[in-house]
Amino acid sequence: MTTPSGPARGAGPEPTAGGAAPFGQPDPAEQLSRLGRSWTWVLGAAIATLVPGILALVWPDVTLHVLAVLLGLYLLVIGAFRFVAVFGREEAGERVAGLLVALLFVLGGVLCLRNPLQTIAALSLIVGGVWLVSGILGFYAAVATKDMPHRGVAMVVAVLGITAGIVVLALPTESAQVLTRLLGLWLVLLGVAEVVLALSWRSALRRAGIPGRTRPGAET
Numbered sequence: 066m067t068t069p070s071g072p073a074r075g076a077g078p079e080p081t082a083g084g085a086a087p088f089g090q091p092d093p094a095e096q097l098s099r100l101g102r103s104w105t106w107v108l109g110a111a112i113a114t115l116v117p118g119i120l121a122l123v124w125p126d127v128t129l130h131v132l133a134v135l136l137g138l139y140l141l142v143i144g145a146f147r148f149v150a151v152f153g154r155e156e157a158g159e160r161v162a163g164l165l166v167a168l169l170f171v172l173g174g175v176l177c178l179r180n181p182l183q184t185i186a187a188l189s190l191i192v193g194g195v196w197l198v199s200g201i202l203g204f205y206a207a208v209a210t211k212d213m214p215h216r217g218v219a220m221v222v223a224v225l226g227i228t229a230g231i232v233v234l235a236l237p238t239e240s241a242q243v244l245t246r247l248l249g250l251w252l253v254l255l256g257v258a259e260v261v262l263a264l265s266w267r268s269a270l271r272r273a274g275i276p277g278r279t280r281p282g283a284e285t
Contacts, residue, residue, distance in 0.1 A: 098152040104267040110146040111259035113139065118252025121245045129183060129241040136192055136248065137177030144170030162206045166199045185244050189233050192248060196255075197230025215265040222258045229255060 117139040121127065127135070147167035151160050173195040177183065204223035207216050229251040238244040 108263035113142045115256030121249025133183040137174045140170045140174030162202045193230045193233035200226025218262045218265045
């Protein structure tokens with residue numbers, strides 16, 4: 066998961082000529098920017114990754130149809146988290162990469178949900194492809210982002226995503242049970258890594274003097 070970066074912004078919207086929100090009314094873009102930069106938002110995305118992973122591991126006999134629905138919902142939810150995080154980016158290149166990742170997750174979720182009779186190969190292709198491409202884009206963002214306070218953790222999360230994508234795409238699975246365990250394991254690993262990323266970002270905010278209870282203007 067990629068994280069927004071850059072200097073802290075003000076607590077409220079700044080009026081601009083011609084396009085400012087009326088006085089006293091919050092600016093939606095500014096609110097989304099502050100939300101996307103909050104460490105709690107990163108933690109929420111991590112939990113949204115952990116939950117389906119744990120369910121897949123404790124429920125190995127899940128049917129292929131239920132697994133497709135579970136993965137589809139996971140991809141849609143994470144896509145929404147990534148979309149909001151885009152508003153927290155400072156540079157245009159970061160926003161483009163983040164938007165592509167968000168769209169990729171949403172597209173993968175739609176593909177998982179649109180056909181209730183998914184095959185094992187189709188699910189592997191969708192989820193593995195999403196993880197691989199998003200991991201590559203996340204690694205690029207971690208390398209290209211200036212002054213990222215937790216670059217190493219973000220790169221580890223990206224490498225995990227790339228590895229997960231390659232493993233799911235490369236290893237043939239003969240049953241829904243095997244695929245469920247494989248995807249559940251990787252979801253848990255990715256979720257734990259993103260929890261570490263969220264906690265690292267919280268520490269960075271505290272070092273910068275920004276209270277963790279607020280939704281800061283600077284923040285995978």
